[in-house]
Amino acid sequence: MNRFSSAISGNAAVIARILANDHVADIVEALNNEPRKLAADLLAQAPFERTVEIFDQPELDDASELISALPRNRAGKLLAAMSADRAADVLRDLDEAARLELLHAMPPALRHSLLSILGYEEGSAGSIMTTEYVSVPPDWTVARTLDYIRQVERTRETVYAIYVVDPDTQHLLRAFGLRKLITSNPQALISTIAADTAPVSVPPLMDVEQVAHLIRKYDLLAVPVVEDDKILGIVTVDDVLDTMIEENTEDAHRFGGMEALDEPYMKMGFFSMIGKRGGWLSALFLSEMLTASVMQHYEVELEKAIVLTLFIPLIMSSGGNSGSQATSLVIRAMALRELSLADWWRVALRELPSGVVLGVMLGLIGMGRIVLWQYLGLYDYGPYWHLIAATVGVALVGIVTFGSLSGSMLPFALKRIGFDPASASAPFVATLVDVTGLAIYFTVAALILSGTIL
Amino acid sequence: MNRFSSAISGNAAVIARILANDHVADIVEALNNEPRKLAADLLAQAPFERTVEIFDQPELDDASELISALPRNRAGKLLAAMSADRAADVLRDLDEAARLELLHAMPPALRHSLLSILGYEEGSAGSIMTTEYVSVPPDWTVARTLDYIRQVERTRETVYAIYVVDPDTQHLLRAFGLRKLITSNPQALISTIAADTAPVSVPPLMDVEQVAHLIRKYDLLAVPVVEDDKILGIVTVDDVLDTMIEENTEDAHRFGGMEALDEPYMKMGFFSMIGKRGGWLSALFLSEMLTASVMQHYEVELEKAIVLTLFIPLIMSSGGNSGSQATSLVIRAMALRELSLADWWRVALRELPSGVVLGVMLGLIGMGRIVLWQYLGLYDYGPYWHLIAATVGVALVGIVTFGSLSGSMLPFALKRIGFDPASASAPFVATLVDVTGLAIYFTVAALILSGTIL
Known part of the structure; x- marks a missing residue:
């Protein structure tokens, strides 16, 4: 739906109406569907307040590219008016010369707080925090705090979480919700209405996933980022939601056996996508070449008993599938903090019997198939067909x-x-298991079939 | 960390202190680590208000089991005091007799609203909505609304989103934030402060993932659930966060090739876990048996050219790996609504050239390996080694x-x-590709090698 392009063939009034009346999220969606040149032109003409709102949406694609297409003066004003965490996001993706130029045109206080966010590595609490929160000293009254919130409301990302800060030491003392404020006696002191305990807080280097875990656990709307007892900023629940969705996409791509795409699938350049996929694919291919070496090693056995080759794909894939199940279980349990590194042996003690039971299940099905085909005359596995069935069954258990x-231990080992x-990833586990799987199969075959067909 | 068990060997005062002072999220975590019997006993003795808070946490494991262990009278009072969406969650997991008994002991208004939530299928907006929201008529003033919120605050899940409802028709007219309320003139009418447009709302049957998408897109703290223009309840951002994490776990488990576990990995019963994994594993095994049939079909070729078998695992796994990449990309893009059913051909037009380029990459590596081994004398692939290299290369491209x-089209087909x-899932795609992969390999071999070794 290219709403702007179609409007342009109409007239400027239509565009003005869309920009003035539509929900900002819908405008962003429409802009994302337009050619970059047109989007930049529209943003250069749109009313200033509206443009700030548009750039404040993390869903806007290529925000850095679009802001560099604007006159430097307007770009600087926009960045200063945007929320600090979004401005830092946009600055982070600019090339260094442009970033520094824009930063140095800003008022010193703003530059300082943007630099403090930019100083934390991506994926940390510090990198997504906003420095625009409400803080008050403990000796203010409820009424005064409400007045203060009314004044600063427009410049704060959230006013639903309020932080009590010691005016001398800048130490974070307490936190409470706007809900608490409006239901308290207007004359009460802030120090008497906030809870008795220090608020849940996070250090600036904490991983965003862990921040999400805390926000969810304590049902917070925001969590303060604290260093040396001083509050540096806050991380809000909507930033966490956005980051969690990104992290989940990354995890899904990686579990699929590739580098995570940082752009939507249909927008990603063809060759960048090939790069993200080709690297892992080639690495897996090179490792999987070991299977050819294993097969070469057992060449004599293969020539003697060609019937053994028939079951190679079946047996190998079963190892890969059970490994993929175990890996996905453990990765997810780790992401949810249900399992930590120290739990590896507990998991091993659980996966060992699970593997045996599942292996016996598949082994019985596999043997059943050989027996059935033999009896029905669908295929003749030769005079030692029962030994071949036994080989397949036992190999499957192993x-x-x-x-x-190994699928369950791999995430622990990586960590x-x-x-x-x-x-x-699923392909990583499959590759790991394939080579060993072949060795197990041929070893079992040698033990069971030696003296007959081997 | 079994805090309660250790405290018991101490004395009751320690437990009382933990229950009174700790954050409810920490108490829930501690309770989850205790034997079920002990947890139920503690909940029977804990102060009523505290117990309500504990049961209000979706993180509490086995909430239904724990509530049925309580005296019916206390259980009924707890459910009535809990938030409506959590009470519905707990009731949903009870057996029918217990559920009906508890429901019928409740005041009719509450029973009615719980039944309306229970009437929606799991995973829908209706099933996770709460009926405890703040609604006011349009002709109230800001001051009167604030007074009203102060009165009802304790019984509402959130007071940060306020809904304007026509008192006659019960139609949802507008929505605004508490933030707006406290910054408006106390004498202003609600009808003048709320935005001019109808609020974003969702129908009760909308999938929770889609609700999450809207909440994220419009940066909402809650979204109203509306049917026939009437508001039925609201879904809050923290419920969405919880549900999204559950959905992501389900997707991760399913992509790993199993049924989603509905309990934490270490808590799941051994045989239920075997059930969740064994079903898919057996289904995949049965399908993968087709590979044995394909191999049997090409038995004559295999006997003539045993050298062909050496590359079977390598070639098959490459198909599975590239399929797994494509599937994870498409599933994720669909979950993020970047792709809809109608986009299948766009994806196909992208995956076809991607597959060819990636295939050529692997094909060149594969041929390189054969040439290298032959020249270095590591293995002798026979007089027709260059034709074998060509077979492996061409088959890999295919x-x-x-x-x-097929990996990218599978999610579209399923949808x-x-x-x-x-x-x-990754194993599903691998299985799909394995059978066809073998057929491609042998066909290419027949074309290239016929007249020489075949």
Whole structure:
């Protein structure tokens, strides 16, 4: 739906009406569908207040590109009027020269608070916090605080969470909700209405996922970011929602066996996408080449018993599937903080019997298939068909157990050596299990079939 | 950390102190770690108000089980005092007899609103809405509305979103934030301060994921659930956060190739877990059996050219990996509403060239490996080694292209026939691609090698 392009063939009044009346989220959606040049032109002409609102939406695509297309003067004013966390987001994606130029045209106080946000690495609480929160000293009354909120309301991202700060030390003392404020006696002192305990807070370097976990656990609308007892900013629930959706997309892409895309699928350039996929695909391919080496190693057995090759795809995929299940379970439980690094042995003790039971299930089905085909005359597995059935059954128990166990331990191992456990992907596990799976299969075959067909 | 169990060996005063002073979220976490019997006993003795708060946390495990362990009288009072959406959640998990008994002991108005929530299927906006919201007629003043909020504040889940409802028709007219209320002139009429347009609302049957999408898009703290222009309840951002985390867990488990677990990994019973995993594992195993049939079909070729078997695992896994990438991309883009059913051909037109390019990449690596091993004398692929290299290369292009294309189309196909596109899992795609992959490999081999080793 290219609403602006169609309006342009009409007239400027239509565009003005859309910009004036539509919900800002809908304008952003419409802008995202327009060519970049047209979007930049529209933003250069739109009323200033409206443009601020539009740039304040994290859903606006290419915000940095669009803001650099504007005259430097207007760009600087927009950044100063935007919420601090969004302005930092936009600045972060600019090239360094443009970023510094814009920063140095700003009032010193604003520059300082933007630089403090930009100083934290992406994905940390500090990098998504906003410095525009409401703080009051403990000796104010409820009435005075309400008056103050009325004055500053327009420049604060949220007024629903209010922080009590010691005016001398700047230490964060307490936190309470606007709800509490409007139901309290107007003459009461702030120090008497806030809860008795220090508020839940997070350090600036805490991972956003962990911040989301705390916000959810304590049902907060915002959480203060605190260092040396001083409040640096707050992270609001809507920023967490946005970040969580991004993190989930990253995890889903990585579990699918690729680098996470940082743009929508249909908007991503063809060759950047090939890059994100091709790297992992080639790495997995190179590792999987070990299967060819394993097969070469067992070449003599293969030539003697060609019937063994028939079940290779079936057996290998079962190991990969059980591994993929175990990995997805453990990655997710880790993301939800149900499991920590220290729980690895508990998980191992659970996956070992699970793997055996699931392996026996598949083993029985596999043997059943061989017996059935043999009896029905659909295929002749030769005089030792019952030994072949046994080989397939026993190998499946071994491989599914190995798959479950290694699939569940892989995220722990990655975490232990400092990687994100979510880097463990279904294809990664499958590759890990394939090589070992072949070795297990041929070893079982050698044990059961030696002296007959091997 | 079994805080209560350890406290019990101490004395009752310690438990009373924990219950009185700790944050309710921490108490819930501690209770979740205790044996069920002990948790039920503690909840039977805890102060009533505190118990209500505890049951109001969606993080409390086995809430239904715990409430049925309480005397019926106390259970009924607790449910009446809890927020309506949580009470409905707890009732939903009870067996029918207990549910009806508790419902009929309640005041009729409450019973009616709980039944209206229980009437919507799980995962819909109606099923997670709360009926405890603030609504006022348009002819009230700001001051009167604030007074009203002060009175009802304790019985409303949120007072940050306020709804303007026509007192005669019960139609939802407008919505505004508490923020707006406290910054407006106390004598102004509500009808003059609320925005000019009807609020964003959702129908009761809308999927929760879609509700989350709207809340995020319009940066809302709550969204009203509306039917026939009448407001039935509201869905708050924290309920959406909880539901989104659940949905993400479900999607992650399903993408891993299993039924979603509805309990934390370490708490799930061993055999229920085997059930959730074994079903899909067996279904995939049965489908994967087709690979054995394909292999049997090409038995003659296999016997003539045993060298072909060496590359089967390598080639098959490449198809599965590229398919898994494409599926995770499309599932995620669908969840984020970047792609709809009508976009299938756009995706196909993108995946076809992607698959070819990625296939050529892997094909070149694969051929390189054969040439290298042959030259270095690591393995002798026979006099026709260059034709074998060509077979592997060409087959990889075909299989990776087929993998990318079918992996990306699978979620569309599932959606088209009414399933959740997220039911497409990495193992599902791998299985789909394995059978076709083998057929492609042997067909390419027949074309290239016929007259030489075949």
